[in-house]
Amino acid sequence: MLHHLVRYVLAPAARLAYRPAVVGLENVPADGPVILASNHRAVLDTAVISLVVRRRVQFLGKAEYFTQPGFRGRAMAAFVGGLGYVPVERGNAHAGLAALNAGQKVLNAGGAFAIYPEGTRSLDGRLYRGHTGVAVLAFSTGAPVVPVALTGTENLLPRGARIPRPARITARFGEPLDFSGWTEHNLRARRAVTDEVMAAIQRLSRQEYVNTYHRRPDEDVA
Known part of the structure; x- marks a missing residue:
């Protein structure tokens, strides 16, 4: 229910207020499974893609977003759920597998699933090597991959701000990449596909x- 509020009320209001430039949106299929593979510049990237x-569009989200107590916790859970977050436990040995399973469920149901192959936000504005989860999802579901670039x-x-400020935002969506014809799904193939996706981004x-x-x-080692 809340995702309708996000889509039909919050999204138009945010687009009107911040006027993001959107290029290539026609490359995102109107229906059917699709993986949106994006660079990751800021904490609000997920909201921008959703809007x-x-x-x-569904994303991975920390399970803690959904488990906070009280009214505030319920409101947070409802809001991030409306934005399309899928709760996943992090910080344990099974986190990576749980993340892939969550993405596969969304795609197998014909949904749109967004992923940040870098795995974390870039702190210096550069684009870093991608992790191969995007390739695993493409191979296991047959979904096309649409590269996304946010600037x-x-x-x-x-840092330090609590309310979003006016900024010139651009979201570019590239042509879909189809990897369904690949017969090799080994580590070498996953690396090659991931590198192709990162090159497109x-x-x-x-x-x-x-x-x-x-x-x-x-994470630096002394």
């Missing part, structure tokens, strides 16, 4: 590409 795509979202909610975003996985400062 500009004209069909419901300007990092200026919407600067880079062409859209024009970010500097770094062929290593992104590590946050608290």
Whole structure:
């Protein structure tokens, strides 16, 4: 129910207020399974994709968003559910498998599922090597992959701000990539497909590409 409120009330209001430039939206199929593989610049990227795509898009979300107590917790759960979040436990040995299973369920049901192959937000504006989960989903479901490039979202909610600020936002959607004809699904094939997806994102975003996985400062080894 709430996703209708997001789609038909919140989304038009947000588009009117922030006037994002949207390019290539016709590349997102109106129905049927599709994977939206996006770069990740800011915490509001998920909201931007949800608000500009004209069909419901689902994402992975921390299970804690859905389990907070009290009225505030219920309101949070309803809101993130309306945005399309799918709750997944993180920080344990089964988290990666749970994430893939959640994505497969959405796609097998004919839905749109968005994923950030980098795995985390880029802290320096560069585009980092993608994890191969996007390829696993493409192989296991046969869904096409639409590359997505977001620019300007990092200026919407600067560090320390609580309310989104006016910023020039652009969302570019590339032509769908079809990997359903691949007969090899091994590690080498998954790496090749993921690299192709990241190259498509880079062409859209024009970010500097770094062929290593992104590590946050608290992951650095002394």
